[in-house]
Amino acid sequence: MRLWDVEAGECRNILIGHTEAVRIVVYSSQGGQVASGGNDGSLKLWDDATGECLHTLAGHTKGVTSVVFSSSGDQVVSGSEDKTVRLWNATSGQCQAAVQDLGSGIRGIAWSTTLDTNNFFIGCEDGAVFMWQVIEDGGMSRVRVRWSWRPVHGGLDVVDTLIQDVHGSSQLDMQLLKQRGAMGEPFVRLREASKKVMSMASVISTLQQSSTGLTEISFANDLVGEQPQPEQSEDPVE
Numbered sequence: 244m245r246l247w248d249v250e251a252g253e254c255r256n257i258l259i260g261h262t263e264a265v266r267i268v269v270y271s272s273q274g275g276q277v278a279s280g281g282n283d284g285s286l287k288l289w290d291d292a293t294g295e296c297l298h299t300l301a302g303h304t305k306g307v308t309s310v311v312f313s314s315s316g317d318q319v320v321s322g323s324e325d326k327t328v329r330l331w332n333a334t335s336g337q338c339q340a341a342v343q344d345l346g347s348g349i350r351g352i353a354w355s356t357t358l359d360t361n362n363f364f365i366g367c368e369d370g371a372v373f374m375w376q377v378i379e380d381g382g383m384s385r386v387r388v389r390w391s392w393r394p395v396h397g398g399l400d401v402v403d404t405l406i407q408d409v410h411g412s413s414q415l416d417m418q419l420l421k422q423r424g425a426m427g428e429p430f431v432r433l434r435e436a437s438k439k440v441m442s443m444a445s446v447i448s449t450l451q452q453s454s455t456g457l458t459e460i461s462f463a464n465d466l467v468g469e470q471p472q473p474e475q476s477e478d479p480v481e
Contacts, residue, residue, distance in 0.1 A: 244257070260296050266308055268310075272316060282306040284301075284303040286307050288319070304323070307322070309323075314356040328342040329342075332386075373415075376391050
């Protein structure tokens, strides 16, 4: 990489350190640092005045595709083809938080600071967009991230509603539900569904051995009778 003096049009520093092609380079809004991500999976922080490599941030297992500094310049977020996003301390080079198993590679990251709230947005190759909130507990020494939202196309948003027998939710969906106060484990329903399938298979076997229509009527009635009844809850789930 080369750092250029814009007014003079001269190359000020040549930055050498990545072992494979550099994918992205960003400059801190507060000045003083440059961050670069490469196909070697590393993220490097450089001193823009001297060209010295301040930190090599290792953690990604595939190419780093997206990098952004926080509004203050104290933190940097990186995204990779390994389907993870990492939040780093730009001063110490320490990884403060990692978001994993996003479903696809990361294509873009943006940082937003509003009303003393720090968030970063993630754009993925599969078209999904996520927003994560950065929460500092006791200063920069303890930092965690919380998933805030993602746009849902073709879905239904509900409030103060009791939901049961949910199928097809991803791990990230389950994390968000728990953050919003959801209780219980929907995956328990899979065991009940497995038992129901075995019961239905037994009924179908009986049908195949019968030549009358009475068994078919009984089969239909059995299915209606096996529908789960809503469970009562004193605390509705949002």
